Amino acid sequence: MASSQDVDMRPEVHVLRLSHRAVRDKRVTTHLGLVARAFGARRLVVTGTKDEHLVNSIQRVVASWGGPFDIAFISGWMKLIRDYKSRGFRVVHLTMYGLPVQDYMSEIRKSDKILVVLGGEKVPPEAYQLADYNISITSQPHSEISALAVFLDRLFEGRELKKKFENARQVIIPQARSKYVLKK
Numbered sequence: 001m002a003s004s005q006d007v008d009m010r011p012e013v014h015v016l017r018l019s020h021r022a023v024r025d026k027r028v029t030t031h032l033g034l035v036a037r038a039f040g041a042r043r044l045v046v047t048g049t050k051d052e053h054l055v056n057s058i059q060r061v062v063a064s065w066g067g068p069f070d071i072a073f074i075s076g077w078m079k080l081i082r083d084y085k086s087r088g089f090r091v092v093h094l095t096m097y098g099l100p101v102q103d104y105m106s107e108i109r110k111s112d113k114i115l116v117v118l119g120g121e122k123v124p125p126e127a128y129q130l131a132d133y134n135i136s137i138t139s140q141p142h143s144e145i146s147a148l149a150v151f152l153d154r155l156f157e158g159r160e161l162k163k164k165f166e167n168a169r170q171v172i173i174p175q176a177r178s179k180y181v182l183k184k
Helices: 022-038 052-065 077-086 101-108 125-130 144-156
Strands: 012-020 043-048 070-073 090-100 113-118 133-136 170-172 181-183
Touching: 012 022, 012 077, 012 144, 022 043, 022 052, 022 144, 043 077, 052 070, 052 170, 077 090, 077 113, 077 125, 090 101, 090 125, 090 144, 101 133, 101 144, 113 144
Parallel strands: 012 043, 012 113, 043 070, 090 113, 090 133
Antiparallel strands: 170 181
């Protein structure tokens, strides 16, 4: 049996957040970054209003709790998606209007590299057209944070729950009835 440090975290996953609005979306986008990192993605790319507070928040978490994980703001999300596709990434757009995740996950899991796209404000039709898969976690209104968590958990089949993060200065030691954080 493999140790926790030998957890296979393939495929490589990056997350693209469309149309971040600093005033309105700071908590949601921060939580998307936290979920992406904790559930096995390696990068969060954000379009919209550049938000240094968001970048600093994510970087502080990575500095304390480990990585690898990084965050970047970009403009030109269509060019970015095309660039990712040219580098062999499969593009999975999470939308409640998509096809059921349970029907396509085994096919998606065959990809070595995945770019997960999550909307902010209204998602332009081009995002649906550029995606290799438009996938729904449910066909009901819900949070993009929960959609990302469910998608990544299904993608990694729970392996992400055993992942050890490199260069962590803090590690939680599971306890039945108390809190124990080991500080390195």
